[in-house]
Amino acid sequence: MDSIATQHKSVKKEWIFQLIIHLLVFHFVIMDHEKGQLKYELYWYQLWFFTNYVWANLLISYVFLPKLFYRKKYLQFGLSTLLVLAAVLFIEEFLIDPFIFPDTRLADLKGVLLSSGKILSVLVALAGTKIAWDAIQRQRELDELKIMVKESELSFLNSQINPHFLFNNLNNLYSYAVEQSPKTPEIILGLSGVLRYMLYECRESTVSLTKEIDHLLNFIQLYELQIEGRGSVEFVTKNIDDEYKIAPLILNVFVENAFKHSQSGQSDQIKIAISVTVNERGELTFICQNNYLPMSSEQHGIGLENVKKRLNLLYPEQYELKINQTADEFFVSLKIKLSKT
Template structure:
């Protein structure tokens, strides 16, 4: 961003900078003078005193803010923030020299010649110009002003970094979601189409309902999951369809239970966030066991969402959460990353495993 752009931009950081400089070089000196007048010279507090003092601070503030703002944009931000410390130290020495010349020949020189200003200001400027062998500004004030400008620059720099990190995390979450969508579509939808084909050959009455559920699921994945959040009822409806479609494949081999409690339209959730846990149960609870059970319970209590998924295991099966030769577990890994990004400190995952069963308990504070 150029200096001209930073002056006229509507960016919030530029607004913060200008508010900072206006307060430090205009408002704060006025308040300080007012406090001094009340405490030290209350007899002089007349309207003429305020008039002269206000004009003095506005004129001095105008002349003073220009070199400090230029130094802030041209040296502190590009040199100090980028850790070019050697060049920054040289810039400080150069600024002190330029500041002295500017104060004498530009600031006080101009004030001494501006006849429309109060006579008190003109007289003060002329007296300052006659001083020799000393700085025409306070070193202590200069150091203090440089320090607070450095603090401002670091504050804005850190805030920008945090904003970039949040954007990267959001991008990562969206990338993981796209991966989950692409992972779900090929193997699940093609397998389901094969099942529908087999049912159609048998002229089964389950064919039409299964096609309707599959169409509903495809519509949700293709269109609804492009939004950052969906009503929890929509996500539950999708999961219910998923379980129903899978149940058709394994209806003669397994006992499948899917229950929900307290689900409302007001609650929102990121799409396809719960699916990998249920999908994982079908992969391990049925495909490897060939017979067994799956139990899915989803409960919403106020803003606390709980997903409990329990399934049977094959004898001697390894941890379900680990990847195997079929790529299993990748979806769970991505889901854990999404949970860390989307609900930091507001989710927990508990796993209970025995020789015969595997259970996952996921808790999320949605709001």
């Protein structure tokens, strides 16, 4: 129903636009110059002549353009338009003129050429505005389609975040449960808090920066429980202001990647350093460093590819991502221009 209503509204706007254009063109048709002075000569029979132009324009604009020109049948369009021009000229010279001015003789070659020029200029003006209108509509539809594709792709990418996170943490939780570790209830509670944020706080395209950092802290603490006593985790923030907004769960992937691959290849001496700062221009700088053993460097999962696609969609030309990998360290630097509330 909404689509039909939108279509009817668009058609109504087009006909109003066409009415205004026709009135403007008619205004120029009745204008005349005499001894350098602009004057208007409005006679009833001028409506006859202009009506002759209108039917031709409607045929060209609403039949020939969509069925021939837009389908790249240029030869058929050209021939059909020429036939219409000839018909308009015939009606004007052999039907309207003799009826209105019965005492005048038929136009000579010069008169026919002058009439042809006038007819052509009017039809070009009318049909040209129709082409311009269609071009604007097509561009608008293309922009709307791009937005729909972007939203669909973002929805798909966001849907990958929770399963990816759950897959990694449920495996860890299962291991602690089997071992009957006293940390198991704390991990469940932390996991519940993180999932609550993902489900209820991340429905908008952007969230408060302070909420996102609080969530990131909980996220880090959840993972930190799993490496307690086997290394160190450092998390530093600076100039975090509630007036800034950020796309949710952008930073999680890098943190998760750091913990996952530091743990997978080594049992101790894990070192993870994370910092988030915002400068006076509203530019966020996120840095995440982690060590690893070479055996764990071959695969960094789907998370990084996911977040790169999200950054391209959410922050086109507004972010800078650098990922460096050495023999024993993985380094991520992300800069984003934040928006304000």
